[in-house]
Amino acid sequence: MEYGSMLHFANFSALFLCAVLKFPQISLLFKARSAAGVSLYSLLLELLGFIVFVNYQMYYDYPLPTFLEYPILIAQDVILLLLILHYNGNLKQILIYAAVFVGLWNVLTIEKWVIDLAMSLCTFISASSKLAQLQCLWRSKNSAQVSTLTWALASYTCMARIFTTVVTTGDTQVLVRFIAMTILNLWVTFTVMYYKPSSKKQD
Template identity: 70%
Template sequence: MDSDLVLHVANFSTLFVCMVLKFPQIFVLMRAKSTAGVSLNSLLLELTGYVVFVTYQMYYDYPPPTYLEYPILIAQDVILLLLILHYNGSLRQSLIYALVFVGGWQLLTVQKWIIDLAMSLCTFISASSKFAQLQCLWRSKDSGQVSALSWGMATFTCVTRIYTTIMTTGDMQVLVRFIAMTLLNLWVLLTVLHYRRSSSPKKED
């Protein structure tokens, strides 16, 4: 198969999956009206990583198809954040979070060294978000409100982005980030499935 065709398929399949990536998690929360097993800190760190990553890509004029899904993911994360705050009874804090994120986004592009430094920390920030979710799962031992489908799709999109990064920009910082995110997303997915299997016999008793 022609490499350009594979690249187009990888880009558009990633975009398509990301358009609905958070929907399963959103629907699970709306149905359960509970955030047990879902980490607010993980979501905030993930949102920070997304904002830094898309800002870096836009700052250096990278091809839009290589990052077009991130504004969509940010929008879905904002919906998730509002749902979590709502079910936790702390929706008023959403204004504080909005001010912090908008102010931080503006700060990123003030100087070139700031966006470069932020990008160098982006992998650490995004990895921390996965570890925060893992820690929440280990502590609660309950994955009932965590969508395995969302984490599975997240793993898929990171795998496709490894390929598109190699074939387009070749940016090593971006490549290392996607490799790390693939492994960590897979770890979270397996943990969710583990606790789901562990809880199944109890539900049948």
């Protein structure tokens, strides 16, 4: 398979999987009517990382196919945020989070140094989101409401993005971010599998 075909497949597969990435997790929360084991802090950090990443890609006019899935992921994370706040009885807080994230979106691209600094912190922010979810799982020792499939798909999409970044932009900051996210996503995936209450249970 030529690089062009491989690049097309990697872009398409990452976009397609990200379009449904959070659906298994959303479905689990709906069925359980509980957000136990799902870290709100992790989700907020992930949203922050996504917003910074999308703004960085747009600011430097990177090819749309290399980051098109992120607006879709942001929308899915917002749905998850609504569900978590609802099941935790804190739905009114959504107005505060919305104001913060909208304000952040507008501030990031005011100056070049702002978006560059934000992107340099993006890997740390995104890594912190995964570590927060791991901490939540270690504390609860129960991953019944955490989707194995969602985290496994997230691991694949990051691996696909390592390839597309190398072939297209070669941006070192972006590449380091995707390598770190692949490792941490796989770690969360295996932890979720380890803490499943029953091996017969499926997402």
